[in-house]
Amino acid sequence: GSYYTPDYIVKYIIEHTVGPVLKEKFEQVTPRLREAQKAYRQRIRNNEAVRKQGNEPLPGHNPKLVAQSFRDAVDELFDVKVLDPAMGSGHFLVEAVDFITDKTIDFLNGFPWNPVTATLNQTRDAILGEMRKKEVNLNPARLTDINLLKRHVLKRCIYGVDLNPMAVELAKVSLWLDCFTLGAPLSFLDHHLKCGNSLIGAKVAEVRRAVGESTVKGHTQLDLSAPASPACSAPRRSCAAWAS
Structure with a gap:
């Protein structure tokens, strides 16, 4: 038979398993985010100097290296993998998405500018651009940072396995309902949630x-x-x- 874990137990497990991992990850990525902020301010000063005075780029400023440092910071922050080896309908994974999203928002509030927010803005612009190509009118206000961040967490961090094919499909629906973003398909769920026996393997x-x-x-x-x-x-x- 199947066993449904009560919500308060799921929250307790998430807090005491994913929580410490996130805390350690935030401590590790803090210096990189500070470096990214410094590089961002340097880029702003460089752009203003070029625009106002027509000067050459400031010495030591390499836009490609700056962009790479931003990507590296985002990659390091989301280098957290959560796997439920018997996910059922995805209750644990939905809670994990919400928990990681909330904690990440709290953490990023300490950085007025950060590459994660910049990445979300790029995702928003890409979605709006794709919708315009399809002649679909989409209100940008519906693409909130929270919705986009949830999708980002789901794509980078969440994985699941279950022996029951029906449970796998239910988990996909649960995560889709929790992380649905207009104009952004969640096709990667097919690669993150798999049917199989995680105990004995193939x-x-x-x-x-x-x-x-x-x-x-x-x-x-x-x-x-x-x-x-x-x-x-x-x-x-x-x-x-x-x-x-």
């Missing part, structure tokens, strides 16, 4: 059926594009493993 016979070997330039290519289990209707995923 059987040897299933692996043999799924893996086709071919030799390419002295290497062995393992084609894992076939589904691991015929009883599981999860979408196919192609990847290649190389071994000498």
Whole structure:
């Protein structure tokens, strides 16, 4: 049978498992965010000097390096993975998304400008631009930072497995309802939520059926594009493993 974990227990588990990981992550990324803020102010001063006086860019200012430092800060902040190996309808994962989003907002409030906010603005602009191409009128006010950040957390941090294919689909719906953003599909859920047995993994016979070997330039290519289990209707995923 199935067991539904009460909400207060889920909140307690999230707070005492994900919470300490986030606290440590925030402490690690704080120096990088401060460096990003410094680089941002330097870029603003450089742009103003070029615009007002027609001067050359300030010495030592490299826009590509600045942009890369912003991306690195965002990548480090969201380098947190939450996996529910028996996710059921996704109750634990929905709570994890909300918890990470709330804590991240509280943390970023200490940085008036930060690359995460800049990334969300870029996402908002991209969505609005795509909607204009489709001649769809979308109110920018509906693309709030919270909605976009939730989607970002879901895309970067959340994973789940369940033995029941129906549970996998229910979890997708639960997360879709919690993180729905107008104009932004959540197609990546098919790659984050999988049907399978996380306790024992795949059987040897299933692996043999799924893996086709071919030799390419002295290497062995393992084609894992076939589904691991015929009883599981999860979408196919192609990847290649190389071994000498």
